[in-house]
Amino acid sequence: MTAAKAPFRLRMTVIGPILALIVLFIIGALLNPNFLGWSNLSNVLARSAFIGIIAVGMTFVITAGGLDLSVGSMAAFIAGLMILVMNTALPGMGVGIGIVLLGMAVALFAGLVAGLLNGLLITRLGIEPFIVTLGSMGIYRSLVTWLADGGTLSLDFSLRSFYQPVYYGGLFGISWPIIVFAVVVIIGEIIMRGTAFGRHCAAIGSNEQVAKYSSVRVARVRLITYAALGLLVGVATIMYVPRLGSASSATGMLWELEAIAAVIIGGTVLKGGFGRVWGTVIGVLILSLIGNLLNLTDFVSPYLNGAIQGAIIILAVVLQREGKAGS
Amino acid sequence: MTAAKAPFRLRMTVIGPILALIVLFIIGALLNPNFLGWSNLSNVLARSAFIGIIAVGMTFVITAGGLDLSVGSMAAFIAGLMILVMNTALPGMGVGIGIVLLGMAVALFAGLVAGLLNGLLITRLGIEPFIVTLGSMGIYRSLVTWLADGGTLSLDFSLRSFYQPVYYGGLFGISWPIIVFAVVVIIGEIIMRGTAFGRHCAAIGSNEQVAKYSSVRVARVRLITYAALGLLVGVATIMYVPRLGSASSATGMLWELEAIAAVIIGGTVLKGGFGRVWGTVIGVLILSLIGNLLNLTDFVSPYLNGAIQGAIIILAVVLQREGKAGS
Amino acid sequence: MGDLVTEVLALRDVSRSFGPIEVLHGVDIALRPGRVHALIGENGAGKSTMMKILAGYQPPTSGDVLLDGAQVGFASMGEAEARGISMIHQEFNLAEQLTVEQNIFLGREMKRGLLLDKPAMRARTRELLARLECRVSPDRVVSSLSNSDKQMVEIAKALLRDTRVLIMDEPTAVLTRSETAILLRQVRALREAGTAVLFTSHKLEEVEEIADDLTIMRDGRVVWTGAADRMNQHGMATAMVGREMSDLFPDKTGQPGDMALEVSGLSVPGHSRDVSFTLRRGEVLGVAGLIGSGRTETFEGLCGLRPATGEVRIFGQPVRIDHPWQAQARGMCYLTEDRKTRGLLLTKGMRENLTLQALAKFDRGLIDRRAEEAALDQAIADFGIRGHRGALVGNLSGGNQQKLLFAKTLLADPQIIIIDEPTRGIDIGTKQQMYDFIRRLAAEGRAIVVISSEMQEVIGLADRILVMRHGRITGELGADATEDAIVRLAMGVAPLSPEQETAQ
Amino acid sequence: QDGDTKVIGVSIPAATHGWAGGMNYFAQAAVERLEETYPQLDFVLATASDPAKQVNDIEDMVATRNIDALVVLPFESEPLTGPVQNVKASGAWVTVVDRGLSVEGIQDLYVAGDNPGFGRVAGEYMAEALPDGGKVVVLRGIPTTIDNERVEGFQAAVEGSGIEILGMEHGNWNRDQAFTVMQDFLSKFPEIDAVWASDDDMAVGVLAAIEAAGREDVQFVLGGAGMKEMIQRTMEGDAMVPANVTYPPAMIATAIEVTAAGLVSGAPVSGEFIIGSVLVTPENAETFYYPDSPF
Numbered sequence A, B: 001m002t003a004a005k006a007p008f009r010l011r012m013t014v015i016g017p018i019l020a021l022i023v024l025f026i027i028g029a030l031l032n033p034n035f036l037g038w039s040n041l042s043n044v045l046a047r048s049a050f051i052g053i054i055a056v057g058m059t060f061v062i063t064a065g066g067l068d069l070s071v072g073s074m075a076a077f078i079a080g081l082m083i084l085v086m087n088t089a090l091p092g093m094g095v096g097i098g099i100v101l102l103g104m105a106v107a108l109f110a111g112l113v114a115g116l117l118n119g120l121l122i123t124r125l126g127i128e129p130f131i132v133t134l135g136s137m138g139i140y141r142s143l144v145t146w147l148a149d150g151g152t153l154s155l156d157f158s159l160r161s162f163y164q165p166v167y168y169g170g171l172f173g174i175s176w177p178i179i180v181f182a183v184v185v186i187i188g189e190i191i192m193r194g195t196a197f198g199r200h201c202a203a204i205g206s207n208e209q210v211a212k213y214s215s216v217r218v219a220r221v222r223l224i225t226y227a228a229l230g231l232l233v234g235v236a237t238i239m240y241v242p243r244l245g246s247a248s249s250a251t252g253m254l255w256e257l258e259a260i261a262a263v264i265i266g267g268t269v270l271k272g273g274f275g276r277v278w279g280t281v282i283g284v285l286i287l288s289l290i291g292n293l294l295n296l297t298d299f300v301s302p303y304l305n306g307a308i309q310g311a312i313i314i315l316a317v318v319l320q321r322e323g324k325a326g327s
Numbered sequence C: 001m002g003d004l005v006t007e008v009l010a011l012r013d014v015s016r017s018f019g020p021i022e023v024l025h026g027v028d029i030a031l032r033p034g035r036v037h038a039l040i041g042e043n044g045a046g047k048s049t050m051m052k053i054l055a056g057y058q059p060p061t062s063g064d065v066l067l068d069g070a071q072v073g074f075a076s077m078g079e080a081e082a083r084g085i086s087m088i089h090q091e092f093n094l095a096e097q098l099t100v101e102q103n104i105f106l107g108r109e110m111k112r113g114l115l116l117d118k119p120a121m122r123a124r125t126r127e128l129l130a131r132l133e134c135r136v137s138p139d140r141v142v143s144s145l146s147n148s149d150k151q152m153v154e155i156a157k158a159l160l161r162d163t164r165v166l167i168m169d170e171p172t173a174v175l176t177r178s179e180t181a182i183l184l185r186q187v188r189a190l191r192e193a194g195t196a197v198l199f200t201s202h203k204l205e206e207v208e209e210i211a212d213d214l215t216i217m218r219d220g221r222v223v224w225t226g227a228a229d230r231m232n233q234h235g236m237a238t239a240m241v242g243r244e245m246s247d248l249f250p251d252k253t254g255q256p257g258d259m260a261l262e263v264s265g266l267s268v269p270g271h272s273r274d275v276s277f278t279l280r281r282g283e284v285l286g287v288a289g290l291i292g293s294g295r296t297e298t299f300e301g302l303c304g305l306r307p308a309t310g311e312v313r314i315f316g317q318p319v320r321i322d323h324p325w326q327a328q329a330r331g332m333c334y335l336t337e338d339r340k341t342r343g344l345l346l347t348k349g350m351r352e353n354l355t356l357q358a359l360a361k362f363d364r365g366l367i368d369r370r371a372e373e374a375a376l377d378q379a380i381a382d383f384g385i386r387g388h389r390g391a392l393v394g395n396l397s398g399g400n401q402q403k404l405l406f407a408k409t410l411l412a413d414p415q416i417i418i419i420d421e422p423t424r425g426i427d428i429g430t431k432q433q434m435y436d437f438i439r440r441l442a443a444e445g446r447a448i449v450v451i452s453s454e455m456q457e458v459i460g461l462a463d464r465i466l467v468m469r470h471g472r473i474t475g476e477l478g479a480d481a482t483e484d485a486i487v488r489l490a491m492g493v494a495p496l497s498p499e500q501e502t503a504q
Numbered sequence D: 001q002d003g004d005t006k007v008i009g010v011s012i013p014a015a016t017h018g019w020a021g022g023m024n025y026f027a028q029a030a031v032e033r034l035e036e037t038y039p040q041l042d043f044v045l046a047t048a049s050d051p052a053k054q055v056n057d058i059e060d061m062v063a064t065r066n067i068d069a070l071v072v073l074p075f076e077s078e079p080l081t082g083p084v085q086n087v088k089a090s091g092a093w094v095t096v097v098d099r100g101l102s103v104e105g106i107q108d109l110y111v112a113g114d115n116p117g118f119g120r121v122a123g124e125y126m127a128e129a130l131p132d133g134g135k136v137v138v139l140r141g142i143p144t145t146i147d148n149e150r151v152e153g154f155q156a157a158v159e160g161s162g163i164e165i166l167g168m169e170h171g172n173w174n175r176d177q178a179f180t181v182m183q184d185f186l187s188k189f190p191e192i193d194a195v196w197a198s199d200d201d202m203a204v205g206v207l208a209a210i211e212a213a214g215r216e217d218v219q220f221v222l223g224g225a226g227m228k229e230m231i232q233r234t235m236e237g238d239a240m241v242p243a244n245v246t247y248p249p250a251m252i253a254t255a256i257e258v259t260a261a262g263l264v265s266g267a268p269v270s271g272e273f274i275i276g277s278v279l280v281t282p283e284n285a286e287t288f289y290y291p292d293s294p295f
């Protein structure tokens, strides 16, 4: 690995994910003409918004040297809680904007608290993030099953119809999840690149000791990353609930793995120290497009979808790390 | 974090996991007198052998700064392959020791190849282990579903009866999985502490550059850790197939998470540089005992089992990291 | 000059580029058995790069490496070592989580059959460390060692490998004088045994003391080479810097002003007890002591980097400091002695590092990049930082890293500055600039603590000197302190009389 | 335990999808009810997330709880056969629910749904509802033998009826995944006449996707397993949900009750009860509507 190649390599890590995305687009367009249609793309974008919003938060957590395995079950728990609260409040409040706002407030608050809890256990007790969030993953998953009594929590039908536009509606033909996702990404990118907080995350992930000696409030920054991730899980849930109006123990299954994968495909380093939000977006898009493509074509056995997905994930990263071979 | 406390802290990280294990034992004995009976303990030990054997391999991978998410689906794939090969060979070879040996050879060989593939992608192409093994996890999971045509691959019944003693039989009343697990652990512990290879793993995980400068063959050591893990997955599968006699897409689900959790509960550092095999064993035992304990009584809703499990995992680690608080 | 036949390792017309930038321009050097060759030059002159090429860690871009007169190209790290060339790196090259013994034998473990022969390795480790008069246990984890002990471990690691050529990149930068003496004794023994030794140091008295041959570099070129006895310290400094060197230390113009810092009964558990002192604006307070006397830990405790107890007043206000940012908010900053693991983010650029500690200054909602760039320009100019602007800090030369660390801390504009080992690895020309700079900071009315293991530095720079031993202050000396007085206090040998020395 | 107390172990898969959730609910409700009715009975209920865990649970029940009877709904048939055989060998009563073991004659009592029948009934309805043939898409469950049997039953039933199966994808009995798959089906096929969602959880996702796309060509969605919301819609005559096919999760409760009664009375009922899959239509929907069930 010589420094002489650095400029090229740098370019590859930047262009790599974009290139992988473009290749997917081309393949998609060739396989099925509907692929590039607005309705298909809009579908794909809207449904990748949940993972996307969460993955933006995950980017910060990972950049600061952390990890959060609990996001998927946290989302399920928050969705369950939100539905329960809204259903309970319905007789008193009636269908209206008020109850939707209440539900949203509950989701955001619960997300924030859940994130803070993870963060406090990690920063105050000094336990490995992997263990803390593996534990809370089990806890939230259990809690939602328990709340739902093993079944599914469903939002009252009238309430759901009222709330539904939050997923299906939109502005200028762009649906709300896409808009919210875009806003979160833009804010995330600005924070990551342009603010002291973003710098501090990268510094902590790069070398915690140096950050501490440089008067960075390490514990606080860490805590904020987890709290922000929790909050974003809340935001994602707000978009998720109106879609099907239900939550069960199967909700949010494996979202954590998908979010982490998106972050890493996007070029953020798993061990921390370097992160980029726009890369994460590309990672999310790559992951959702693969699924979409596999559904739009049927030249392989559906049993093998997972294999193709796995191979593409590896390829997408090979593409971007090309220059690193043999290092 | 003061140096004065170091001896105490050292002791806590050593005693911590053992203490957690003892506490679990006491709780178990109080809850149900049968808990400490040989038949129960033997069951628990035998069934934790699969994860245990894999976790020993995982300890090396993690110590050397790597990660392997694919072990669970790799086990499923190898089990499927092994069953397929044995069933196919049955008409020709007939039930006998020969066909069992063939099956075992297939499992070990497939495990080794799968591990080498992971290792080569990681060391030669320089891709993040997380991504490579996430990809291969999807691939193997798909392949076994495809091999089983969406259903279950079952070992021929007569063959299964013949092969069964490998799980259920044993020596001096100790069943084979326990013996094999013990042997793997002892060899693992010796390699980790007593050989140059073990030291090289820790050195690479601690600082790859330093290891390289000290003429440690970094890529080769890394590769060997993944290959050894693959081989151990093969060994675990050899014990697993006679137990259930079948493989499906549900086989080995989430084993990777359990194995990694066991390694970390045991005190190995997720970012690499320090590992201990005996700790991993304790981690494995803690995890299986929790499951066992929850079956001993029925004072909580089964929906909440996951929550209790999660809480205990966190507590077990809190116990051992006590001294680190505020660092 | 040298006899070609006896050269064991040499470079012929070697150039080396990193990206578009060439840092070595056609250099030659020849090492001969049984001789100590000193390589000196300013920070960033290319000394470390040259050594790495000699030891096979980096290939030259052009030119030849000659081993026993024959051209070689080392394909892997192990190859040069296998042929008897070993190198001690300027930056620590130890795996922090491994023990002393594991590090020393890393890559060369002794085996009995398939297993490690631990007793033998431990015994050999003890023996090597004993030769270096270093008393750390072979089972200590390296991350818990002090810098000087780490250096000793590195040296032991090199000594283990029976080498024909030993290359040492600033081995004495983190050592005290007595430890340096031990090291030099080992070097002499190796010379007697016929080893060719190449070493660099910014401490010219050492060079004068031990070198047989001397090569002086400037800006990637060899500017002088020959027998060492043809050069004195003054000549070396002049050749290195390329200008006439005046007096190293500035005048002590200190006008003590208001009380800045009052510390009483400060204790850092396990490291220091009951430390009390005061510091005024405009003052430079030196802190001397042997390695391991707990100076670093005491001041880290003061700044909230370790748990500590005691009473602290800053500008008359009683304060409680549990975290470094609280200290900084009160105007007090600590500049670490350990630039690599505590000071700088090696995988980031200069700009990110420079502004990390004072990021609030550049925060206008968003970070003002242009202001950052301007600050970097300023720092590069003020401290003479050399190196490619876009380079990763880990690729800067050691001395330039130190300068950047200095610039980074000062950017936070602290009123009370605690500088731990300020000139470690800095060339003599820049040292002079740094001393001037410290003085100027004092003159601006800041209060400064300089912790240093270089006795000359403390004496030359400080208005008052505290001496520590075993975590306690054993005495306070005036600006006119002698080395002898400091050593007596530091060693616990009865001083003349405490009252006599603490004149002020 | 004193000699009079008898212990019944109940081992079922965890509530990872709607039907399983319903089954969990009925199992727990039955256990609670029976513990009250029969003070001399003690129950152990364990839920498993995979076959291996289920085998562990059963081993634990034998080793630590000395169960006198086991009611098991096998996660998969093959892996559970051996362990259940061992339970039988220990002298306990064995009731197998829903999924038969791969060796005949282990169980004393067998209570099961009819998976090929489930697919067949659905297929027959489809053929009848689209007499001129039509284009349908199929959402499949988690790749398992159950799913295979159902799909084969369905395919056999629609064969020759002029119905064309445009595509099949796995929605894994999951609402979200079904939603995604259906969105993509709608993008892929400009003309779809009907959907066999094969499960009511998936039907929820499919209906949402169709509604969001505003596609008028899809005439109806046929789910399955009788989720109460779906039954209600059928009952109310919703044209999109004209029918359902039962696969009652309550069969576990039946099995537990029969086992308990047998154990208490000392006159155990052995045999086979196959609970056939029935077509639910607006006419008979009311009899399949259980508003208190979570499913």
Ligand SMILES: Nc1ncnc2c1ncn2[C@@H]1O[C@H](COP(=O)(O)OP(=O)(O)OP(=O)(O)O)[C@@H](O)[C@H]1O
Residues within 6 Å of the ligand: A003, C018, C023, C041, C042, C043, C044, C045, C046, C047, C048, C049, C050, C090, C386, C387, C388, C391, C395, C396, C397, C398, C399, C400, C425, C427
């Ligand atoms: N890997 C690298 N990539 C880019 N530039 C490098 C790299 N290594 C060294 N350099 C540059 O080469 C020049 C010479 O560095 P070198 O470390 O050899 O200096 P030095 O003489 O050892 O200085 P010091 O006395 O400060 O240790 C410096 O400008 C440095 O920034």
Ligand SMILES: Nc1ncnc2c1ncn2[C@@H]1O[C@H](COP(=O)(O)OP(=O)(O)OP(=O)(O)O)[C@@H](O)[C@H]1O
Residues within 6 Å of the ligand: B002, B003, C143, C144, C145, C146, C147, C148, C149, C271, C289, C290, C291, C292, C293, C294, C295, C296, C297, C337, C453
């Ligand atoms: N991180 C650490 N953990 C545990 N012990 C440490 C650590 N750092 C240093 N020590 C020990 O603390 C003692 C004092 O450290 P150190 O040598 O840094 O003191 P010092 O007086 O600042 O000396 P110097 O600054 O000259 O190195 C030494 O015995 C050292 O081994």
Ligand SMILES: [Mg+2]
Residues within 6 Å of the ligand: C047, C048, C049, C090, C169, C397, C398, C399
């Ligand atoms: Mg250097």
Ligand SMILES: [Mg+2]
Residues within 6 Å of the ligand: C295, C296, C297, C337, C420
């Ligand atoms: Mg110090």
